[in-house]
Amino acid sequence: xxxxxxxxxxxxxxxxxxxxxxxxxxxxxxxxxxxxxxxxxxxxxxxxxxxxxxxxxxxxxxxxxxxxxxxxxxxxxxxxxxxxxxxxxxxxxxxxxxxxxxxxxxxxxxxxxxxxxxxxxxxxxxxxxxxxxxxxxxxxxxxxxxxxxxxxxxxxxxxxxxxxxxxxxxx
Numbered sequence: 001x002x003x004x005x006x007x008x009x010x011x012x013x014x015x016x017x018x019x020x021x022x023x024x025x026x027x028x029x030x031x032x033x034x035x036x037x038x039x040x041x042x043x044x045x046x047x048x049x050x051x052x053x054x055x056x057x058x059x060x061x062x063x064x065x066x067x068x069x070x071x072x073x074x075x076x077x078x079x080x081x082x083x084x085x086x087x088x089x090x091x092x093x094x095x096x097x098x099x100x101x102x103x104x105x106x107x108x109x110x111x112x113x114x115x116x117x118x119x120x121x122x123x124x125x126x127x128x129x130x131x132x133x134x135x136x137x138x139x140x141x142x143x144x145x146x147x148x149x150x151x152x153x154x155x156x157x158x159x160x161x162x163x164x165x166x167x168x169x170x171x
Contacts, residue, residue, distance in 0.1 A: 010088060011088055012085075012086075012088060012089045013085075016074055016077065019070060019071075023071035023074060026070075033056050033063075034064065037053030037056045038053065040052045042054045097129070101125070108120065108121075109161055112165070113163025113164075113165060114160045116145070116163055116166075118144065119141045122137075122140060122144055123137050126140060153171060
C-alpha cells in the first residue's frame with residue numbers, strides 16, 4: 001500500500017516535514033521528563049534502590065537519542081520516505097469535516113446533555129456526509145438517542161450528562 005497521494009491532489013505537508021516536527025516534539029517531551037527526573041533524582045540510593053526519577057530519566061534519554069537520530073536523518077533528507085506527501089489538502093479537509101463537528105458535539109454535551117447533542121450530531125452527519133433524506137435523518141437522529149436514553153437511564157440506571165430538555169421531562 002503506497003502512502004503517496006495522487007498527483008491531482010496537492011500536498012498539504014510532506015512526510016519529511018512531519019518527521020522533523022514529530023522528532024522535535026519528542027525531543028521537547030524528553031527534555032521535560034529529563035528535567036523533572038533531575039528534580040526528583042535519578043541516581044541509585046544506597047539501601048533503597050533507584051530514586052523516583054531513575055527509570056523515567058533513562059527512558060527519556062533513550063527517547064531523546066532516537067529522536068535526535070530521526071531529526072538528523074530527516075533534515076539531511078536520508079529517510080526512506082523521501083519527500084512524499086503526508087496528507088493532501090482534500091484529504092485533510094475530509095478529516096476536518098469530521099473533527100470539527102465532533103469537537104462541537106463534545107462541547108454541546110455539557111450544555112444540552114448527551115441525548116440532545118447526539119441527536120443534533122447524528123442529524124448533521126446524516127444530512128451532510130450521508131446525504132440522506134430529511135425524514136430518514138430525523139427518524140434516526142431522534143430514535144437512537146431515545147433508545148439510548150431508555151437503555152442507560154431506565155434499564156441500566158446509569159446517569160449520563162443531561163441538559164435542560166431532560167430536566168423539563170423530569171429526569
